[in-house]
Amino acid sequence: MSAPEIDRLIELLAKLPGLGPRSARRVALHLIRRPAQLMAPLADALSSAARAISTCQVCGNVDTADPCRLCANPERDATVICVVEDIADLWAIERTAVHRGRYHVLGGTLSALDGVNPEDLNIAKLVARASAPEVSEVILATNATVAGQTTAHYIMERLAPAGIKVTRIAHGVPVGGELNYLDDGTLTAAMKSRRAL
Amino acid sequence: MEWTDQGFVLAARRHGEGAAVVQLLTREHGRHAGLVHGGGSASKRALVEPGNRVQSTWRGRLPEHLGRLTLEVERSYAAALMDDPGRLSALAAACVVVETALPEREPHPALFHATEVLLDSLVESADEVWPAVYIRWELGLLGELGFGLDLSSCAVTGQTDDLVFVSPRTGRAVSREAGAPYRDKLLRLPEFMAPAEGAEISVTSVDLHDGMKLTGFFLARHVFAPLNQPLPGARDRLTDLLESLPDLK
Numbered sequence: 001m002s003a004p005e006i007d008r009l010i011e012l013l014a015k016l017p018g019l020g021p022r023s024a025r026r027v028a029l030h031l032i033r034r035p036a037q038l039m040a041p042l043a044d045a046l047s048s049a050a051r052a053i054s055t056c057q058v059c060g061n062v063d064t065a066d067p068c069r070l071c072a073n074p075e076r077d078a079t080v081i082c083v084v085e086d087i088a089d090l091w092a093i094e095r096t097a098v099h100r101g102r103y104h105v106l107g108g109t110l111s112a113l114d115g116v117n118p119e120d121l122n123i124a125k126l127v128a129r130a131s132a133p134e135v136s137e138v139i140l141a142t143n144a145t146v147a148g149q150t151t152a153h154y155i156m157e158r159l160a161p162a163g164i165k166v167t168r169i170a171h172g173v174p175v176g177g178e179l180n181y182l183d184d185g186t187l188t189a190a191m192k193s194r195r196a197l
Numbered sequence: 198m199e200w201t202d203q204g205f206v207l208a209a210r211r212h213g214e215g216a217a218v219v220q221l222l223t224r225e226h227g228r229h230a231g232l233v234h235g236g237g238s239a240s241k242r243a244l245v246e247p248g249n250r251v252q253s254t255w256r257g258r259l260p261e262h263l264g265r266l267t268l269e270v271e272r273s274y275a276a277a278l279m280d281d282p283g284r285l286s287a288l289a290a291a292c293v294v295v296e297t298a299l300p301e302r303e304p305h306p307a308l309f310h311a312t313e314v315l316l317d318s319l320v321e322s323a324d325e326v327w328p329a330v331y332i333r334w335e336l337g338l339l340g341e342l343g344f345g346l347d348l349s350s351c352a353v354t355g356q357t358d359d360l361v362f363v364s365p366r367t368g369r370a371v372s373r374e375a376g377a378p379y380r381d382k383l384l385r386l387p388e389f390m391a392p393a394e395g396a397e398i399s400v401t402s403v404d405l406h407d408g409m410k411l412t413g414f415f416l417a418r419h420v421f422a423p424l425n426q427p428l429p430g431a432r433d434r435l436t437d438l439l440e441s442l443p444d445l446k
Contacts, residue, residue: 017214112293112431113208146247146275150289153282154434171279185243185273192280 006032058129060105060122062087070094070103077101079136081129083155085109085143093141101139104129109147110154123155130162140168144189198264201254202226203271205312207296209245211237219245219266220296221253222312227303228295231255231266247292248274248316274316284319286435287331291315293429294335298342298420308341328439329389329400332408335416336390344368344419346411348391351375360391363411384411405439 002010006028014024031039055061056068063069070076080101084090090103106121130138138159142148156166172190173182182190204221207228212218217236223229231253235241244251250272257264278284291312299305311334318330339345345368350357352369353376362376362383363369370391376383387404388396390411413436417428 110430112289112429113210113296117430144279145242146285146289146292149279149285150282150431150434153285156282183243183270183273185246185249185270185276188273188276189279192277 058125059103060087060107060125061090061103075100078134080139081126081135081137082139082141083126083152084141085148085151089141089143099139101137106142106151109142109145109151111147118154118158121151123158126155127158127162130159130164135164137165137167140166142168144171198258198260198262199254199256200226201252203309204229204251204253205292205309205316206245206247206249206251206268207292208247209233209236209242213237217245218263219268221251221266222295222299222305222309223253224306224309225304226255227305228299228301229255230301231257231264233266233268236268243273244268244270246273246275248278248288250274250313250316274320277320283435283438284327286431286438287319287327288316290429290432290435291331291334293431294338294416297424297426297429298338298416305341308338311337326400328405329408331435332387332390332405332412335412339412339415339419342420344415346370346415348386358393361386361388365414368415384414386411402440406436409436409439 009031010021010024010028013019013027014021016024019027031042052064053062054064054066056063056066056071058067058071061068061070065072077100080099081104082093082099082101083104083106084093085106085108087105090105093099093103104122104126106123106126108116108121110116110118110121126138129135138155140152140155142152152168159166170193172186172193173179179187202223202225204223207220207222209217209219212232215235215238217233218230219233219236220228220230233241233245236245245268249270251268251270254267255264274288275285278288295308295312299308315327315330315334318327322330336346346363347369348360348363350370351360351372352364352367354372354374356372359373360370361373362371362380363386364371365382365384370386371383385407387400387408389398389400389404390408392398413428413432421428
């Protein structure tokens with residue numbers, strides 16, 4: 001039997017991805033043993049993050065400022081918008097530092113089974129952003145899944161009246177990948193997306 | 198309990214952190230679900246993409262259990278269709294319609310075979326034949342579910358030629374002459390859905406529109422309305438895309 005505060009802590013930690021009740025107990029014990037060095041700073045960091053973080057009304061990214069730093073940065077290329085499904089995808093592309101333009105986070109993909117329709121996604125704002133005169137290209141960086149590509153095709157249709165260039169990221173062989181070990185689907189997509197050298 | 202069967206992945210829903218509950222349309226066991234360990238993880242997600250033809254093994258202590266599925270991909274149809282909005286929509290629509298409409302664990306080998314023909318057609322047909330194949334597939338699905346349309350002869354005169362309407366009440370074909378006074382109330386039957394013997398079939402975008410409207414009407418009334426659901430959004434998107442297709446020869 002432990003104190004209700006500890007039980008509550010374990011219960012909340014167990015809800016984090018990668019943690020179950022046993023690993024949550026280990027984490028809780030680790031925190032309890034280091035109250036000054038870890039537990040109090042973590043509690044402060046969590047509460048200040050919860051207070052300060054909001055969703056950017058322009059692109060759907062999360063930040064402490066609205067518009068977010070990516071949207072507000074004048075050094076970023078405002079003519080190119082990269083469309084991603086989720087904030088994790090935005091972070092992944094940002095890590096590569098290959099895209100210096102703006103982003104747009106959809107917040108998911110179209111899914112008939114889960115009842116996700118176009119109006120449930122951040123598509124209307126994208127269409128409005130893409131209609132701005134300074135925008136010249138929209139890059140669709142949705143996942144190479146049926147849902148991701150269906151969403152990309154839908155967005156392509158919606159953007160057609162704007163008359164801007166719409167591209168999508170390539171699908172195929174990963175860097176360091178050996179053809180012999182690739183699945184048939186990836187190889188098929190790679191062959192279909194081949195380009196002249 | 199254990200069985201091995203061929204199947205098509207219809208849908209995968211994440212379960213917990215790494216697993217997925219996967220719905221299959223199998224050859225001998227109908228629509229069947231099972232838990233795929235690791236099916237929700239990034240490394241195995243490609244395994245459970247809708248439309249994949251898989252070799253599946255189901256194991257469970259009792260038949261009524263959800264059970265565990267192990268899958269091996271035989272063919273990934275989606276990968277070949279990624280760049281084609283129409284064909285990809287047809288694949289998505291077929292998967293969601295079967296997933297919603299078909300009762301679980303009821304064998305439908307004919308539907309499995311028809312789905313195989315449809316997916317092969319989506320990948321391999323060089324021309325735009327696949328929309329007609331999709332509509333014929335929905336017609337077959339209605340038949341498998343017990344709501345088949347009788348397009349063999351006119352419900353009024355009994356004649357077997359010049360059938361151009363379908364009665365929305367009975368689902369039976371009506372000839373041009375007998376249906377003329379009620380044409381506003383009848384559904385149009387495109388020629389490719391009930392072709393006369395030896396006739397050369399041409400399919401226009403109007404025919405495809407009428408075909409989707411015809412099967413959509415009966416799917417909505419007999420299958421989706423009792424489930425208190427509208428026709429799936431994926432099917433609506435396919436209908437919209439078919440409107441923009443060029444006429445077929």
